Amino acid sequence: MIAHIYRGLTTAAGPAILWYLRRRLARGKEDPARFAERLGRSTRARPPGPLLWCHGASVGETMAALPLLHRLAMERPELGLLVTSGTMTAAAMLADRLPAGAQHAYIPADRPAWVRRFLDHWRPDAALWMESELWPNLVAETARRDIPMALLNGRLSARSHRNWRRFGRWAAAIIGPFAPILVPDAVQAARFASLGGRDVRVVGNLKAAAMLGEADPAALAAARASIGRRPCWLAVSTHPGEDELVLAAHARLRAGCPDLLLVLVPRHPQRGADVAALAAAAGLPAVLRTGGDAVGPDTAVLVGDTLGEMALYLRLADIVLVAGSFDVGRGGHNPLEPALVGAAILHGPDMANFAGVAERLRQADATLPVADAGSLAAAVARLLADPAERSRRGQAARRVAGEEAGALDRTMEALAPLLDRLSDTGGAVRAGA
Template sequence: MAATKGKLVYKIYRALSYGLSPFLYLHLRWRKHRGLEHPLRWPERLGRASLPRPPGPLIWFHAVSLGEGVTAIPVIKECIQRRPDLTILMTTTTVSAFEVLKNRLPTGVIYQFAPIDTPAAIDAFLGYWKPNAIIIIEGELWPNLIVDASRKGIALALLNARVSAKSFKCWSRPVLLPLIALMLSKFSLIVPLSTMQAIHYQLLLAPPFIINFSGDLKFAVEEFDMSEGEVKSIEDLKVQLAHRQVWMASSIHNGEEEVILGAHKVLMQWLPDLVTIIVPRHLQHGQEIAQKLRKEGQGVALRSQRDKLITGTNIYVVDTLGELRYLYSLTPIAVIGGSFLPDFAGHNISEAAAAGCAVLTGPHVGHFSSMILEMQRLNPFSVLQVSGIELERALRELFNDVKVLEVRRMAAKQAYQALSGGEVCSSKDLWFIDAVGSPTFRLGTADVKYALIEYEDAHYDVTYKNKCKIISVSGVPWRNRGKENLRFNDRILLKAYCCRSQLGKLNNGIAAKLVLTHKLTLVYMLFSIRVFWMRSSNSWLILGTAQIQQERYFHFWSLPAR
C-alpha cells in the first residue's frame, strides 16, 4: 500500500516538474543575472555537459554546497587510491562551491554543476555521463534524479546522511512520507552521521539493512595545498596580528553581527588593541557590515581589498572564499556562527578544533549537536556553548586567564584528533567501489545484504527471534506480567548493530550451515507517547516515557564462497 502511494505521489511530482520546466528555465536566467549562477556554465544546470566523458566506469559524487563538497574530498581521494582506473565526476549547485573546489579537487576529477530536478535535465545528464554509481553527500534528495537513476540500474549511496528537524517534520507528513520512503528504497547504502540520524531514516521507512555507520565525515578535515600567493597573504596577515589580541567569529549570518559587534564593543573597553575577525557566511553580507561600521566611524579592514590592520583598525572583515581553515591558524579563539539565532542550525566546528582554537558556539546547532556532544564526551572543555548574552563574559574569561584559554585550545584539538583518528570510510562503506565496472556488477538487494552482514570478519546470513519486556513506564516499574507479546511499530527502535553492520532477517535462499547462536540484550528508552496493543490482556496501553528490554537471539549461518 505504501509503495503504491509513493508511486502515485511521485507521478504527481514528475508531472508538476515537467509542467514547470519552462518557468524553472526562466528562474535560472534570473539567477544568472543576479550572480547566483555561473555566467558561462549555467547551462550545465539544464543537464548540458561542458566537458567530454572519458571512457570506462564513472562514479558521480554530488554535494549541494561548499561544506558538503569539502566533506566529499577525502572520500574521493580514498576512491582514487582504491580504484585509479575510475573516473570521478563531482557536482555542486552553488557558485561559491565552484570557486573554492575548482582548484582543490584531486587531479583528474571532472567538475560540473548539478542539473535541476526536471525530467529533461536529469535524463540529459544521466544519458551523457552514464555513471555506474551515484554517491550523494549528506541529504540532497531529488525524486526525479533518484527514481530515474534506479530505473537505469545506477547504484545509489548516501554518505554522511542527515535530515534536519524541519525536513524530518516535513517528510513525515502523510502526503510526503510515501514519496521519501520510495526514494530511500532505491538506495543500496545509507551511512548516517549519527545514531539519531539513523533513527530518523528508519522512521522515514528506509530499509534497515542498508543503514551502516562510519562516523561523521566532517571530522576528516582535508588539508588543501596553498598557492605561493595564498601563503604569502596569510603570512602577511599573521605579521600584522603578531602583537595584538585576536578572536574570530566565523560563518556569521545576517542578524548575528549584532551579537558579535556587541561583544566586540564591550571587550574594546579594556582591550583597546583588540582585533575582531568577522567571516560572514555570504560575501555580500561582509561588505554590508563594513559599510555600516564605516558610517559609524569605526576602523574596518576588508580582506578583498587587502586593507592593512593599522593602528585604530579593530575589525577585520573577511569577504573572500576558501580561506577559513587557514585563518583559524591565526586566532586562539573561534566563535562559530549560524548558532545564535533560532532560524539557523549551526556550522562545522571541526576545522576550528583541528587548528587548536578554543571553540565557542551558540545554542542553536541543529544536527551539529551530535558532533558537539561527541567532543564534549571526550573532554567537557572542548566546546563551549553560550547564548548571545553570555558570549562577552565567556570571551572576557578567556582573555583574562591564559591557562583557561590553553586548556580549552588543547581540549578541542585532542578531542578532534581522537574522533578523526580512524579511516575516512570503512571498507564496508566503500565496498561497492571495488565492484564498479566489473562484468557482473549489479548493486542489488542481495549484494547489499551479503556485503553488510558481517561477524568477526566473515559474512553470514542471520535470522533472529525477539523477546520483549517492559521494564518501566514513566519511571515506574511495570509489575504486571514479566513478558508481553507487544504489537508495536518496530521501526521506532534502532535495530541491532554488530561490527557496525546491521543484523536482520534474511531470506536469500542460499544453502547455509548454522555455526553460531548469539544473544544480544538491548534496552530502549522511548520518549514520546505511543499506543501499544497488549495481546495477553486484549487492551490498549498508552505509554509516556517507557523503558523496554528486548532480547534478540541471532542465529548465524555460514554462506558459501562467491
C-alpha cells in the same frame, strides 16, 4: 501520489524554472559559460570505463567529499570520477582541488527532461550523494536506471526530519534507494531509519577528514604581522542577524580591552562590504581582507571576505565562535574545523546540524555555549583572561577532532563492496564499451 504530483508540476513548470535560472544568471549566481549544464546539457565527454558520480550541493558538502575523492583516485585509479554541485562557489573551490582526471559538472535543475538528459550523457555506474540534498526527480530517475546509490555523511536537521515524516511513503521512496546510508552519529541514524533507510551505519563525520590544509605561509605571516601582539578572536560563517550580535559583543569587549581585534568571516563572502558597513555603524572601524588594507592600530574588525582562506583565518586566533547557531532552525556550522587547529570553541544554542560532534565536544569540555551578545562577550572575556583555560579547551577540541578523523577509513570500508563491483564489471554497460 505525491511523487506523481511533483513530477507533473516540475514538468509543467519548465518555463518558470528556466525563467528563474535566467534571473539567477542575470544576478551573477549562475555560470554563463556553463549555463547549459543546469539544463542537463554537457559539452564534456564521458570518460571511458566505470564512472563514479559524487554530488554535493555547495561548498561544505563538496569540501567534505574532497579527502574521499583523493583517496578514491589513489586506491581506485580504474574509476572515473564525476563531481557535481549546484553553486558557482563550490565549482570555484573545486577547480584546483579535485584529483587529476576528475571532472566537475553543474547539477541540472530537478526537471524530469533535464535530469534524463544529464543521466543519458554521463551514464554513471554508481552515485555517492553527500549529506541531505535529495532532489526527488534525480533520485527517482537514477534509481529507475538501477544505478547504485550511497548517501554519505547523511544529515537531517530536526525540522527537516519532521517535514520528511509528514510525507511518509514519498519520503521512504526517496530514502529507500540509498544503501548504504553512512551517518555521523546515532541521532542521524535514527532519523534516516525512521524514514525507511536501509543499511544505515554510523561511521563518524567525514568533515573531520576534510582537508583544512595549510595556510599560505607568506599570507599567514603577513596577516600575523599586521595584527602584531594584539589580542584577537574569530567569528566564522556568520549570517545576517548574527553579524550584529557579534559586533555588539565586540563593542562591549573593547570597552574593557580597547586593543582587541575581531576577525569576522561571513558565511557568504560577497556580504563583506555590508558587514564592514555594519561594523562602521557600530563605531568599529573595519577593513576588508579583499581590500588589501593592513590591519592598523585603529582597526577594530578584519572582515574575512575571501574564498579559500579559512585555514588562514583559523590560525589567527585561538578563540573561535562557530556561527549559524543563533538563529534557531539554521542548525549551526561545522565545529570540527576550529577543533582541528586546537581552538577554544563558542557556539549559539542551535547546533542541530552537528548535534553528535557538538555533544562530544561538550562532554570533552571543549566548548562554551552562549545565547546572546552579552553571554558571548562574557565568554570571550573569560577566555581572554585565562590562557590556561583556552589551552585546555583547545587541546580537548583537538582530541575530539582526532577521534573523528577515522570516518574516512570507515567510509571507504563501507563502500568497498560497491567499489569492488564497479571495478569488476569495468562499467562496460553504461560506458557503451
